[in-house]
Amino acid sequence: MSLKNDHMAGQDHTRILLRLRSTTMHGLIPTPNSGIAPSPLRMAKMVNDQVNVDNFMAVMCLNASSLISTFDEHVLVNTFKFGVLYQKYGQTTEEELFGNNETSPAFNEFIEILGQRIILRDHKGYRGGLDIMNGHTGTEAVYERFYDREIMFHVAPLLPHTAGDAQQLQRKRHVGNDIVAIVFQEKATPFTPDMIASHFLHAFIVVTPFETADGETRYKVAVTGRHDVPFFGPTLPQPPIFRKGRELKEFLLTKLINAENACYKAFKFAELEQRTRASLLQGLADKLKEKTVEFLGTGAGNEPGAVSPQPEGTPKQEGSGTEGPGSKFLNTVRKVLNPKVRSPSVDTNLSGDGNKNNVLNKKMNLHDTPTPNSGRSKSSIASSSASAVSVRSAGGSGESSPDVTSRVAPPRPPLHDHSDDSSLNSVDLDPLGAVYVDSDTGLESMSSAEAGANARDQHNTPRDADQLRQEVCRLKNDKLDLLKQNITWQNEIKCLRERVITLQAELAAASKERRHREQTATIIPNPSTHDSTA
Incomplete structure (x- = not known):
């Protein structure tokens, strides 16, 4: 939790930044007229009454602000990579979309709207996982700087084509690992997100060009995605038709960036993000606590061998921080x-x-x-x-x-x-x-x-x-011996568990065979009875 005093509207306020495992919350509370501010725990409960900590420890060490800022800014991303697929008329399968090796002039004109067509070798900007040294991922790509953000487009037809590979895994390895992709349709053709089998692709922007009566090229834009992706802007105009130019470029790039940020809130990405955030927050807290102890000297004690006197009858507390280096x-x-x-x-x-x-x-x-x-x-x-x-x-x-x-x-x-x-x-x-x-x-x-x-x-x-x-x-030797014994016992336990599983499987098979034999004996008639009847 970070606190800062602000003076607003003629009154002092305390700005609170509360970092939780799930999110970061912000609050602004007025300072009491008495001048006595509430305790940090009470301030935290003012922002979120579900806080269940007992107390807060003051952070007093060098570079604390830098460490906290690094944690706060880990969610800020200034580099993005998006996929671009080319869909010809009548293509409805993943193999057909990734197998397109020849493009149309309309597609080349469209990717020039998205960004600059660059040579990958010795590219100095964001590369988005593409090879800029040996040309293993093609020779050209589409790159753009957009409001202090770097965007690399994985254009499927520009990636290497592998003869004899129906799935074109070399292309899918890049486009399939993107979160958002653009599908450029040569003509109006049905498209659904299920056509692309990917654990990462969650949102698609479908662009279809057409010509007006006077021969001007227009672009129809549609947005689709998985059901757990929340709404993201900017909102499509009605009708969703754009002219070729700066307006279309800014809309598409803004929509792509917002789409990726919205996809992070989907269940699969949100769960992973929460685990990562909790791990980073715990690491930050441990590091700040350790640096505070080192800076203040708490728990460092005196030089090795020195013993501080204690009052008579006062036992030495375990973990009090006064122990020696060993x-x-x-x-x-x-x-x-x-x-x-x-x-x-x-x-x-x-x-x-x-x-x-x-x-x-x-x-x-x-x-x-x-x-x-x-x-x-x-x-x-x-x-x-x-x-x-x-x-x-x-x-x-x-x-x-x-x-x-x-x-x-x-x-x-x-x-x-x-x-x-x-x-x-x-x-x-x-x-x-x-x-x-x-x-x-x-x-x-x-x-x-x-x-x-x-x-x-x-x-x-x-x-x-x-x-x-x-x-x-x-x-030390005793400790190593105990650890070795522990490993040996764990291996024996593992073998015994496998043996138990094997015996259970054999027992189940034997029981099944026994039931089968009993059923067979019941169905087969007695030969002596049949002869006497005849």
Whole structure:
């Protein structure tokens, strides 16, 4: 939704452009005298009360206007291609229309009205799918510029003629893929849209020339199309007869362009257009949201390895946007590992055992806010750190770093449901760039024994980093194995389904044969009974 303030008739108004999956709606509402404009959601409902979104997110990023304008203008088309068929007197089949290789002077005079007859080789304008390099689609065509629009005509007699091909597929490949076509009749001959078998052709303009008593050439124009094509202008005059000249040209070209735009509203094209529009709109929304997040820094977090302190007792929210660069991969691994088949190392995370600690505890505690009682923070970050250590320790490490938090009170109670999320995300922290002893940590209450333990933790940092990298590699391999198993199972399911279909077909055939045998046995008389009767 786009909003713009306008001043009209001495009063401020808000112009609204609401983009929906089906269409784009425009509205103009006056600004209240209080100066307080309604919320964006209320404005949207003023334009369309069927809007069912909960809220709108402000778009604040570079080139947002350009991206939105590109979406709005994707329906604007300045290039068109139309077919031109030549129908001789008495021709009533598709093969006869596409097979015409010779034309009359009247037809050549008519196509000169439509546009300029050009040489296709090295043509610089719109080519409408014709070959301008090698001449595979003929040497000449009819081209016209009409009010900043480019039009290419697929004139069937100018396209290559294939000897021995009754359907002339080379010509039909171009004319049959157009949406609107002109049928030029040498003389008045019946024509119906069903004569041309095409999924695309939806409207036809039939032009029939005739001469008046004084020898002047006039053109009779008729319009026909499929039943689901709505009306399009300009309206035919009464009688629908035109003189040769500029008036006929402008009427035909305008009618052709409007006919194509109207055909897009037919069921077949409307359904395709709606799917395309919905896909483009969803892509635009996702791209604007992503660029806004990047521009504002929301969800980017700090540098890799940095952890922002959280209030005590505040759990880390899943998908809050504060995860590190590798969180997407870890989220994928977490989805693959079903809780019902969780490995023992992951089960250890849920218990939050405080006896297995790592140098990550040191890093977390350095960023925690001290409490008045113990000088340490008991935030959820420290809990997630202990959980992350348990993943590494259970993965095969025979040693653990000195117990820095051994003086903290009894073991922690079980973590919240999201502790699994916190532990996996904590593995992504950079162990080399974030584990260090700051000269000014603000933790003056730390004892000398703890300081010595911290020094030993820093010494063990490279080994811990290697172990974490190995753990990530192992998780990647597990993910690939699970994906391979999934593909194998899908193939087996497909084979079983095919087997079921085959067995059902065999069962149906056997049942049919059984019924046939029973009917045959009922019809054939008993020979012994027949002999006794005789």
